[in-house]
Amino acid sequence: MGLLDRLAPRRNESDVPANPSVSAEDPIFATKALRKFLTSLTARESPVLLDLGPVVGSNVSFFGEQLGCKIFVEDIFADLSRHLRTGVLDELPAFLKKRFPQESGSVDGILCWDLIDYMDRPAAHELAHELTRVLRPDGALLAFFANTPPRDTRYTKYVIVDEVNLKHRSYEAGRGRQPILLNRDIIRLFSGLRVTDSFLLQNNLREILFRKPAYLPTEST
């Protein structure tokens, strides 16, 4: 297999999912962290999930069937676009500070997707702080980070095909990815969490799974 083949999105006819909402045109990429994220939640009875992306019906069904969980869908990408559109991006950190109604330590898992890549540092910092606050001790947070310079101004919906494959469905965004974060920047950003798994995929996406240390008091971050 040549280098270009290895970097290109994988298209495998045998992988065509039964879910009609998954378009055949969307490229499929492998994921390693999603399965670990799921494993971290299966021990919990009726876990609570927080999804920061746009609602994807098949993902809601997937998590419901896999985990029997309660999912809060809070589309922060839409909030970011609205702040950009109305020219009040500098107000985003203050908005995020009040954005999450969930009580401290009440959420078992957070799907952050690649949201941080599109945010300025102050907003990213406030978001990370709030996510750390709502995550329960030993809870898990899954985040993606690009490893290559930004190229276009599109968000990505991550549509779960199965535990090891995601369809990447791009849609119009208010802005492109901001300058890439180094691993040390990411670790500092989520200083209240610890990295348990980190993968660099062949599509240059970093998948990082964080856990909140069980011994830290909720409000200490």
Next chain:
Amino acid sequence: MEKDIVNIGKSVVIKGELNGSEDLTIEGHVEGTIQLKENVLTIGANGRIKAQVFAKSVIVLGEVTGNVTASDKVDIRDNGSVDGDIIAPRVAIAEGAHFRGSVDMQRKGGPGQPAKPAEPKPQAQPQRVGA
């Protein structure tokens, strides 16, 4: 035997409690509470609901503001909109649908029975990196 289906037309406005034992399609406006515990409630494309909804199945093509509880399924179709929390064992949300709130699904196989994880496929193996 023909199944009874009741329609509430576009020009009808109802405020209060709506109970029934027949399938119901709403194209008008309803505010309050809707209870069709053994039946299917369809919010038509023109339907505008501000209510707490309890039904066996709920199909949303219009707009619902309020919590929706179904013993079987909630189905938000393309261009359907729900602002509120959903409790149902099965939930389907179409690609063009709007949803804001939470979804609470009971596990099909009962609590404590996680689904068996799928085996990873050999393609596109990632490299592990130090963080």
